Structures are given as structure tokens and as C-alpha cells.
Amino acid sequence: MISNVYQRRSSGYSEIAARTAILATYERLVEAVKDEQRTEAVEIINGMRCSMDMSKNPAFVLGMERIYRHCIVLIQEGNYKSEVVRVLEHLKSVWELALSKNK
DSSP states (O other): OGGGGBOOSSTTOOHHHHHHHHHHHHHHHHHHHHTTOHHHHHHHHHHHHHHBOTTTOHHHHHHHHHHHHHHHHHHHHSOOHHHHHHHHHHHHHHHHHHHHHTO
């Protein structure tokens, strides 16, 4: 499953909970960026980066890592809001599609 690239924090973490967590994290991240909460946005992105499991799908994880690093650079530069929101909303919609197909 595509959501398996994000490590589960406990053995009782169901596939449905993993899907819900991924989408909720993107929603909170977009909200933090829109509200210009830079520190929180970077912390959320770093949490997502740390939770990815390279052994599950190395190419996917490396691609996501590049996107996340790009978003962090834009956030740190300060002139980021519209581009980062666009990227994150696109990623969220891709996750929604992928997770709906992997039910």
C-alpha cells in the first residue's frame, strides 16, 4: 500500500488510521502555511520527512523528500505562501486519489 511509506508509530495503527492521519496532516500543514505559521509548517514537514520509511519505496521517498525540502526553503525565504499552498494542496489531492484506489 502507498501509505506504508509512512512508518506506523504503533503496531495497533490500522490502515484506515494511517490514511486519515496522512490527509489530516496535509490539511493542518496547508492551514499553517496559509496562516503564515512558519515554524509550525516546518515542524509538520519535518515530522512527515522523519516518518517516511525508505525501505518501503525508496524512489517515492526520495521524490517526497525533494518536494518537502523545496517547501521548507520557500517557507524560510518568506515569499512562499501561494506556491507552497499550491504544492501541498496538489499533494493532498494525489494522496486522496491514491488512498481511495488502495482501499
